[in-house]
Amino acid sequence: MVAATRTAELHPSHEATSAHDNYLTHAHGWKSWIFSLDHKRIGIMYLCAILLSLLLGGVFALVIRIHLWAPEGALVSNPTYNNFFTLHGAVMIFLFIIPGIPAALGNFVLPMQLGAKDLAFPRLNLLSFYLYSIGAVLFIIVLAVGGLDTGWTLYPPYSLEGTRGLGVLLALTATFIVGFSSILTGLNFMATVHSMRPKGMGWFDMPLFLWALFATGIIQVVATPVLGITVALGFLERMFHLGIFMPEYGGDPVLFQHFFWFYSHPAVYVMILPAMGIVSEVVSVFSRKAIFGYRFIAMSSIAIAVVGFLVWGHHMFTSGQSKWTNIIFSFLTFFVAVPSAIKVFNWLATMYKGDIRLKTPMVYVLGFFALFGVGGLTGIFLGSLATDVALHDTYFVVAHFHFVMVGSVLTAFLAGLHYWWPKITGKMYDERWARIAAILVMVGFFITFLPQFLSGLQGMPRRYATYLPVFKPLHQLSTIGAIVLASGMFLDAWVLWVSLRRGKQAPANPWGAASLEWATPSPPTHHNFEQTPPITGPYNYDVLEEVSEEAGWVRNDGWNP
Amino acid sequence: MHRLILAAAPGWLPPRASEGAEKVDSIFMLILGITTAFFVIILVAATYFTIRYRARKWTAPQPSPSHHLKLELVWSIIPTILLVAIFGVSTKAWLASADAQTAEAATTVYVTGQQWQWKFEYQGGKRSDELHLLLNEPVDLVLSSPDVLHSFYVPAFRIKQDVVPGRFTRLHVTPTEAGTFPVFCAEYCGNDHSIMQTQVVIHPDLASYDAWKNEKIDESVPLVKVGEMLYQKNCLSCHSLDGTRKVGPTFKGLWGSSQTMEGGEVVTVDENFVRESIVEPKKRVAQGYPPAMPPQSLGEREMQGIIEYIRSVK
Secondary structure (H helix, E strand, O other), X not given: OOOOOOOHHHOOOHHHHHOOOOOOOOOOOOHHHHOOOOHHHHHHHHHHHHHXXXXXXXXXXXXXXXXXXXXXXXXXXXXXXXXXXXHHHXXXXXXXXXXXXXXXXXXXXXXXXXXXXXXXXXXHHHXXXXXXXXXXXXXXXXXXXXXXXXXXXXXXXXXXXXXXXXXXXXXXXXHHHHHHHHXXXXXXXXXXXXXXXXXXXXXHXXXXXXXXXXXXXXXXHHHHHHHXXXXXXXXXXXXXXXOOOOHHHOOOHHHHHHHHHHHHHHHHHHHHHHHHHHHHHHHHHOOOOOOOOHHHHHHHHHHHHHHHHHOHHHHHOOOOOOHHHHHHHHHHHHHHHHHHHHHHHHHHHXXXXXXXXXXXXXXXXXXXXXXXXXXXXXXXXXXXXHHHHHHOOEHHHHHHHHHXXXXXXXXXXXXXXXXXXXXXXXXXXXXXXXXXXXXXXXXXXXXXXXXXXXXXXXXXXXXXXXXXXXXXXXXXXXXXXXXXXXXXXXXXXXXXXXXXXXXXXXXXXXOOOOOHHHOOOOOOOOOOOOOOOOOXXXXXXXXXXXXXXXXXXXXXXXXXX | OHHHHHHOOOXXXXXXXXXXXXXXXXXXXXXXXXXXXXXXXXXXXXXXXXXXXXXXXXXXXXXXXXXXXXXXXHHHHHHHHXXXXXXXXXHHHHHXXXXXXXXXXXXXXXXXEEOOEEXXXXXXXXXXXXXXXXXXXXXXXXXXXXXXOEXXXXXXXXXXXXXXXXXXXXXXXXXOOOEEEEEEEOOOOOOOHHHOEEEEEEEOXXXXXXXXXXXXXXXXXXXXXXXXXXXXXXXXXXXXXXXXXXXXXXXXOOOOOEEEEOXXXXXXXXXXXXXXXXXXXXXXXXXOOOOOOOXXXXXXXXXHHHHHHHHHOO
């Protein structure tokens, strides 16, 4: 289908549509925000909180990387360094990556992709945000009361020693509370997808982002309670010496590791599944091709969610667990790689014979293929017993999980942010500078983390405040990369800031996407839709025609916002 | 077969000094080969499609099927087969070393990981801060910890074993290369986790090993020299000689000075205080310093040597 240009009179000009009453102008004052039940406003509040967390965790990361410029440590003392890497991990994982895509972007987009007015339980949604905020504030208080130096993994006996102050108790409480926020969000999403699909939208007519959020919801609801139980037990052990995890009271520290990873491994899929959902949307829209192998992608999300529960033991190959436990967990770990491989091939096949536009979201997604490729494939070295025993707890692992959790999830988050930005804010951003920022972020990322595979392979253990001089060149390369990565992020923040201040008005459908969130004005009205738009299929591009670059795309069945 | 793969291994792999290390490296190279092939496929396809199907004013998407069961089954099943194959090869190699764990070696070394150093005790009463092994002689390492989790990691052996308080864990190693290789703690264990490093010394023959085992500090070495040797080995990383503040107080001007302890007590640094600080370092800790020093067991002459040495650092 060739982009057809029509005369402007046939369609209301985009200035006229922008004058409508939208969710941002619907009510005023700070109370209209913090008591809002509107999923879009809650999504915005999440987005702000999550971006602040990203900034905080990012500053910690820079301190770490600059400190490691010199083998004896360039910046801080060893105990201070330990605080920085602990809080970097805790803030990034609990406050940024886990809630990042689902709670901020998912909250905004999910009801609209269903053509619905809100989530199934709007009040529960606001409660989730409050819980998240309370947890985040507690993490900030941890900083104020002397920090935390246990590693984000909180392994006892070190984390529960009797001489510790308030920090660890606060961190356990914060984790518990943030966990509930995650559970309630997952529950809300599952209920919404189950009960609020419009007439004509069966399970297999949903956008794949919804499949991804649904699968994520399963993990959040089933796994997160185990984290809650684990940190609650840790709390009780510290206060009352129950003898669960601490050997001095008759407990077993390895038991904690089992409990912890029973949640924290599936949590990796809480991060990556929504990221994959965004990639599915973006690659299809910017190739103007229906997604290839829809059912395989949808089912592979569910398969990842299910198999992801059965592989936690691979975090403990060197803990002294039994031979057969190691073998079984290794075997299952290999199987979780299959659905991920299927997705990658299907995305590539989607691009085949497409009409590929390299807008910012697509640039991020192309980077995602390379980053997730490295991250996923290096996982095989760690799932394999013989090589893991050598590589475990080295920088090889650090590089691997940063490729998966940052390289893949962060780039997908940024792809999603730039993809839905016109819908969320009603503004366009500068494509050229946004693309430059995207390339800086990804190049910086490769320079930061590729050398870490090498240093890990040569034996550099993780969580070291000081190191043998032989690793110095690789560490310095990493630090340079981190600075490039950070400058890319700041450039992008600038691009988005400028867009907010004086960006061009965004049309309802700037990218020519077929899912329903684009069948409402940008920004959407308070109720999203006056009536549910007719369902034409999430990847059916035949019903869309381009009016012009500024006016975006319209549906040719006459139904337009 | 695996020797052939190893020949292709680049120089950036660390030295190999144990029986299992070659096997581990050959599996590493095998996985590297397979994963690189897949990575190249992904990159080439993404790049080619992006260039070939880049949108222009006059272009439009061309028709192509939106699913193809056979194709999808192919790219589901081929990776599955390869993954199962890698699992098989890797597990077989790992099992060989795991089964060796149950074999009783002639020699046992007790390894203690404690905040923040390694201690080795050999049958016959010898103790050391570095692990001494004999080439081609299998040895059982029995690991334990009095405080928190540690992990005994020797990159040259390609092995790692967590040291878990409250239980013993074991490693069975046969060194295959004489030399000195680094030992790290790989499980985060607190403030000075990153200085919890030592070396494994692999003696080329029994004569060299016995010479080490029977080595006593020569009676003719003056006390201050004994002290200096001990300082170089054990104290250097935390106590400076030039007044620099490290983990612990500097030795410069320490002797005979008055020092304030945590809790406010003021002590004079004399023979008995130095002995107490070595045997029971956590009893009285200098104000403003972490209680980081692990207790040491020294012979009487070594103790005298340290005292003499601290006295000499002006």
